[in-house]
Amino acid sequence: MTDNVLSVRDLDVTFRANQTKKWPWSAPGKVHAVNGVTFDLAAGHTIGIVGESGCGKSSLIRAIAGLTPVASGEVWLDGAQIDYANRADMHRLRQSMQMIFQDPIASLNPRMTIREIVAEPLIYFRPDMDAAARRSAAEQMLDRVGFTSSQFNRFPHEFSGGQCQRIGIARAIVAEPKILLCDEPVSALDVSIQAQVINLLKDIQAEMGLALVFVAHDLGIVRHISDEILVMYMGGMMEQAPAGALIAKPLHPYTQALLSAVPIPDPRIQITPQVLEGDLPSPMALPPGCLFQSRCPKRIERCANVRPAHLTTGNRAVTCHLAERVEV
Amino acid sequence: MTSASRRLKSREFADAAAEEMITSRSFWADARGRFLRNRMAVFSVFMLLCLVVFALFGHTIAVWNYEEIDWAVLGQVKTEGGPSLENGHWFGVDELGRDLYARVVQGTRTSLMVGFVAGPLSVMLGALIGAMAGYFGGRFDQTVMGLYTIWISIPYIIFFVVWQAFFGRSLTQMIIVIIIVNWTAGLLIVRGQVMMLKNREFVDAARMLGMSDMAIIFKHLMPNVLWVVVIYTSLVIPEVIMAESLVSFLGVGIQEPNTSWGALISEGARTMTFGTLWQLAFPAMFFVIAQVSLFYIGDGLRDALDPKER
Amino acid sequence: MRDTQTNTAPLLSVRDLSVRFRTGDGLVHAVNNVSFDIDVGEKLAVVGESGSGKSQIALAIMGLLAKNGEASGKIMFDGRDLLHLPLGELNKIRARQIGIIFQDPMSSLNPYMTIERQLAEIVELHEGASRRDARKRALEVMDAVQIPDARARLDAYPHEFSGGMRQRIVIAMALMCNPRLILADEPTTALDVTVQAQIMKLLGDIQRDMGTAVVLITHDLGVVAGFCDETLVLYGGCIMEQAPTLSIFDAPGHPYTRGLLRAVPNIEDPAASLAAIPGSPPSQRKPPAACPFAPRCVDAVDACHLTLPDLDGDGSKRACLRPVEVLT
Numbered sequence: 001m002t003d004n005v006l007s008v009r010d011l012d013v014t015f016r017a018n019q020t021k022k023w024p025w026s027a028p029g030k031v032h033a034v035n036g037v038t039f040d041l042a043a044g045h046t047i048g049i050v051g052e053s054g055c056g057k058s059s060l061i062r063a064i065a066g067l068t069p070v071a072s073g074e075v076w077l078d079g080a081q082i083d084y085a086n087r088a089d090m091h092r093l094r095q096s097m098q099m100i101f102q103d104p105i106a107s108l109n110p111r112m113t114i115r116e117i118v119a120e121p122l123i124y125f126r127p128d129m130d131a132a133a134r135r136s137a138a139e140q141m142l143d144r145v146g147f148t149s150s151q152f153n154r155f156p157h158e159f160s161g162g163q164c165q166r167i168g169i170a171r172a173i174v175a176e177p178k179i180l181l182c183d184e185p186v187s188a189l190d191v192s193i194q195a196q197v198i199n200l201l202k203d204i205q206a207e208m209g210l211a212l213v214f215v216a217h218d219l220g221i222v223r224h225i226s227d228e229i230l231v232m233y234m235g236g237m238m239e240q241a242p243a244g245a246l247i248a249k250p251l252h253p254y255t256q257a258l259l260s261a262v263p264i265p266d267p268r269i270q271i272t273p274q275v276l277e278g279d280l281p282s283p284m285a286l287p288p289g290c291l292f293q294s295r296c297p298k299r300i301e302r303c304a305n306v307r308p309a310h311l312t313t314g315n316r317a318v319t320c321h322l323a324e325r326v327e328v
Numbered sequence: 329m330t331s332a333s334r335r336l337k338s339r340e341f342a343d344a345a346a347e348e349m350i351t352s353r354s355f356w357a358d359a360r361g362r363f364l365r366n367r368m369a370v371f372s373v374f375m376l377l378c379l380v381v382f383a384l385f386g387h388t389i390a391v392w393n394y395e396e397i398d399w400a401v402l403g404q405v406k407t408e409g410g411p412s413l414e415n416g417h418w419f420g421v422d423e424l425g426r427d428l429y430a431r432v433v434q435g436t437r438t439s440l441m442v443g444f445v446a447g448p449l450s451v452m453l454g455a456l457i458g459a460m461a462g463y464f465g466g467r468f469d470q471t472v473m474g475l476y477t478i479w480i481s482i483p484y485i486i487f488f489v490v491w492q493a494f495f496g497r498s499l500t501q502m503i504i505v506i507i508i509v510n511w512t513a514g515l516l517i518v519r520g521q522v523m524m525l526k527n528r529e530f531v532d533a534a535r536m537l538g539m540s541d542m543a544i545i546f547k548h549l550m551p552n553v554l555w556v557v558v559i560y561t562s563l564v565i566p567e568v569i570m571a572e573s574l575v576s577f578l579g580v581g582i583q584e585p586n587t588s589w590g591a592l593i594s595e596g597a598r599t600m601t602f603g604t605l606w607q608l609a610f611p612a613m614f615f616v617i618a619q620v621s622l623f624y625i626g627d628g629l630r631d632a633l634d635p636k637e638r
Numbered sequence: 639m640r641d642t643q644t645n646t647a648p649l650l651s652v653r654d655l656s657v658r659f660r661t662g663d664g665l666v667h668a669v670n671n672v673s674f675d676i677d678v679g680e681k682l683a684v685v686g687e688s689g690s691g692k693s694q695i696a697l698a699i700m701g702l703l704a705k706n707g708e709a710s711g712k713i714m715f716d717g718r719d720l721l722h723l724p725l726g727e728l729n730k731i732r733a734r735q736i737g738i739i740f741q742d743p744m745s746s747l748n749p750y751m752t753i754e755r756q757l758a759e760i761v762e763l764h765e766g767a768s769r770r771d772a773r774k775r776a777l778e779v780m781d782a783v784q785i786p787d788a789r790a791r792l793d794a795y796p797h798e799f800s801g802g803m804r805q806r807i808v809i810a811m812a813l814m815c816n817p818r819l820i821l822a823d824e825p826t827t828a829l830d831v832t833v834q835a836q837i838m839k840l841l842g843d844i845q846r847d848m849g850t851a852v853v854l855i856t857h858d859l860g861v862v863a864g865f866c867d868e869t870l871v872l873y874g875g876c877i878m879e880q881a882p883t884l885s886i887f888d889a890p891g892h893p894y895t896r897g898l899l900r901a902v903p904n905i906e907d908p909a910a911s912l913a914a915i916p917g918s919p920p921s922q923r924k925p926p927a928a929c930p931f932a933p934r935c936v937d938a939v940d941a942c943h944l945t946l947p948d949l950d951g952d953g954s955k956r957a958c959l960r961p962v963e964v965l966t
Contacts, residue, residue, distance in 0.1 A: 052830035052831070052832065053830055062532075065536060066535075067532055067535055067536070090538060091538055094536055094537065094538045098536055099532070099533070099536050101529035101532065101533065102529070103528075103529055106528045106529045106530065107528075107529035107530050107532070107533055108530055108533075109530045109534075109548050109551075109552070110355070110552065111354075111355060111551040111552055112551075113354075120534075120537065121537050123537075124537045124538055124539070125537075155354060155355070159918075160918040160919055161688075162918060163918060168533075171533065190687035190688055190857060190919070191687065191857065191858075191859070191898055191901050191902055192687060192897060192898060192901045192914065192915035193687075193914075193915075193918075193919075194901065194912075195900075195901035195903075195912035195913065195914035195915070196914040196915075196916070198903075198912055198914075199911055199912055199914050202911070217830065217831070218831075219831070219905055220902070220903040220904065220905040221903050223903065223905050224903040224912065247905060247906075257832055258831060258832060259905075260835075261831045261832045261834065261835035262831055262860070262905055263831075263834070263835070263838075263858065263860030263861050263863065263864055264860055264863065264864070264904075264905070264906070265859045265860045265862075265863050265887065265899065265902050265904070266863055266887060267863040267864065267883050267884050267887050268884075269863075269864075270864060271835065271864060273832065273835030273836065273839065274832075275836055276832055279800070280800070
């Protein structure tokens, strides 16, 4: 565990649901967004987190980043646990962990020039730099992500979505963090631009030895960029495996269904998507058994009552009663 | 030509074409351009500037002081006190034989001062409270909204009467009481804007830098709601001038020997039946010019700043 | 497939369609001289990235362009020009003969009306059906789009359905009057992959059973591959290539199509680096005087920046000055 730059242990995130209150003084309901997520990330590696909308993948990385309160669980950074209430810990966290966001245009302040945007983190993380040094560092970084000096004084609305995402990346990495959290960074972009951003992320990762936590709903992209993939459903981990192994041989019924539905850009291959019947459980009242059991095509009796453990075998782990049987 | 050099050439071609299409201007430069294209708004700014110049320097060309009583016309104001170039009473005299031109200069100064000091300050106060309520939400927001609801249900004349009973009737007191009455101006709209903006991801990005909440409000949110504040201020200034005129008209505002548009209009209206129509007409004219100009300026600002127009 | 039906006139024939928008900053040329045909029962895909004008084509066909938009050219449906039809006639055609499915199902449905009312209203209004017949027809259509327990759910409100079910209801609305053409504008973009696969399968089944022609507007080549006979690739408001789907994927004839196909990460075969298309989408301030893709094209020669190529060829049409053989 020593060479892991980030370790997450049994992380839970819950939100208050005030709409469910009957009276102003009754206790608000709890929405369980993330339920017991555990993973390790080594320096320079990428973990991809996939799942459908509402599976808690964004809540997970926002909680790791400290943007959403953690309900319980531990986050370790470089071998030391982070206390989210401690200012010094938070400064250390932010210095080594930055984030890029889903909506590239909304993630940039429309009233700042792109140079100001990229220089801003240095005010907080590199207090040794003066304004001129910050300016030149920001310009270097913008140059690195593919902007010319004539563009430095422009405002975000003058750029396309792909360019804005590159500016967002420049802002995130200008203070040289060790970990980059990517919250669906390409889902708002066109296919041709997606590839630009993905390639830039990979290049920068190789140059700086960044560790990436890459959240997306598109398995193809996650497969492309990740060393390891974590599949989430209803806030829980379903399956965790090296990317190639997961695609080649998915063990969890949910992963299998997800993979079967991915469209393949080849008219000769007809995909046969598995149809998931049944409804999603309410995140306010999670079932006692497996989170996926209400829609699982392979459910057995135990699934309804006993929550399966996240069992690790070799380099992959599955949360499924059936897999336990197969593997053991 | 090798294919490499050809590609280089085409890239340059593309860059040049792109350069030509994009002109970089800030939001405010853009807005200024749009505002200047609105002829009526620009003309209104000119009119307002004339009023300001009149208020500041009008007294230098006055023949009479505003406190001086012209004994020559006193007693026969109706026949002798009308506007005349010969005796220097360009706007005529008031009921007490004082020069109306000097009085109007003085009244313009007071009214514009009240409008341009109390208006922006009250909007700023409201915007600050509104931004904080919108950003923090929860208890603080509930408290502010509760106070707001109570506040707007109290008739504001009461504040003037009560305040002046305690602190007197000076210009400063007038401005203070208008700010206190009007702190709700701009509150709701800024609160709404901030509530919308705080969910944008650039606020999250700022939080990732460890910026404090107040720093985020002032550095990232306020510049983005400034356009709302500017539009709102342009609407509140004429309202404040109107409110001041109203309370002065009712006699709880500015006190003699100082005067304002409202006070002058009030006097003029009282003596109108005696046939001294000029005593009403001149202050009313200035008042109307100011209100109409401010209206068109506000209109122009809204068109120039509202991003929906883009 | 065009060859087999040469003797019949196409169902929809779009000729030299241009769409312009007047904005505060001047004219925006969204669609430029687009022509294509759809035969009865044909499945045509219109593929393009954001800003390619693909949605504006659908809106122009339906006469639903935004107020500041203006279409020129000809849209012949069943021998009549939709662009120059009086509103009453147009309403009849667009209600009875053309069904439209939008991206966001929630915005197509009235949240304050039951599903039954929303469906029944269409036939009551346009075919003068009695309330009872309308309800019967609504039930049939609900069954056709495979909404389980349709009878019980007719009286439910839109918010009581999941995203996938809502999109099925929107499809049901489009089917109420047995249209001859369905325009599907990004019907699955807002949905998760597993749901997307189901919806596409449903659309395919309906198309086969009812013989409806379908125009599928999408940015996702994977979706196109499994669905359409013919594909039309748009860029910057101009048609780049139009060909049978198989040949688009097997032997793309336009550098843009090639670039798009290479930029999609293939889940089966992750290459080391995605082939991104360099540059940004084109500005549409001026009508294109040259190939709109030329600034981003790796194969462009000087002539590409100066002349606008025509769309020609038979069977497979392409708008490119360079011969297919020399493309990279």
